[in-house]
Amino acid sequence: MRGSDWENGDALRREVLGNAYVDGVSDAWAGAAELQDLVVRFAWGTVWQRPAFDRKLKSLLTVAMLTAMNRKHELELHIGGALRNGCTVDELVEVAVHSAVYCGVPAAIDTVRSIKQISDEVC
Template sequence: MSEERFERGLAKRRRVLGAEYVDQSMRNADAFNQPLQELVTEYCWGNVWQREGLSDRDRSMINLAMITALNRPHELRLHVRGAINNGMSVDEIREVLMQTAVYCGIPAAIDAFRQARDVLSEMGEI
């Protein structure tokens, strides 16, 4: 593991998903899932999220669509929060989810809207 890449990833992960969530995930890691936390932090957040080709806002937009397509509600909730933290508006989030209705299916979009609405409401955005 690259300590520098891990630290950069940890900082980016905290900024996008929220320090409270990330710190809790790291504290809750045990011998079984600690390697996964390290992989996610270094590889995903310390490598791919550090690339210059897309803005964090663009990455959030793409993630919302992909996570909806994969039907991963827990991850969608995290990335809705991240999308707001990365400067997406509620209207833009809605439009991404509308786009997923056409290409991922209505049931996936309905679930995504439900999760997004709950998070946006918790955040005081709607």
């Protein structure tokens, strides 16, 4: 049963990602209706509806997180959404530059710490 979370989520998802994408993914996910329902109700109908951040900031955060997760398909999708939400190319590039520091270097530092800890225990 479709309720307001689903309807609000579907409307927002269409505004951000575009009707063509939403219609296409609906066909592609035909065998995964529960997953699509979760995405529409929870991600778009609940989380993206929260008032603390505007859509532009949510898009910048989403691009940064998808960069960190190395999820190319979703990243590209949300870059388009970010542009629709008013982000500029320069702002998106700045997110990428900032993400390079926090998505690359800390992972390397954590790895070095683990290597140091393990080598201290073994040696």
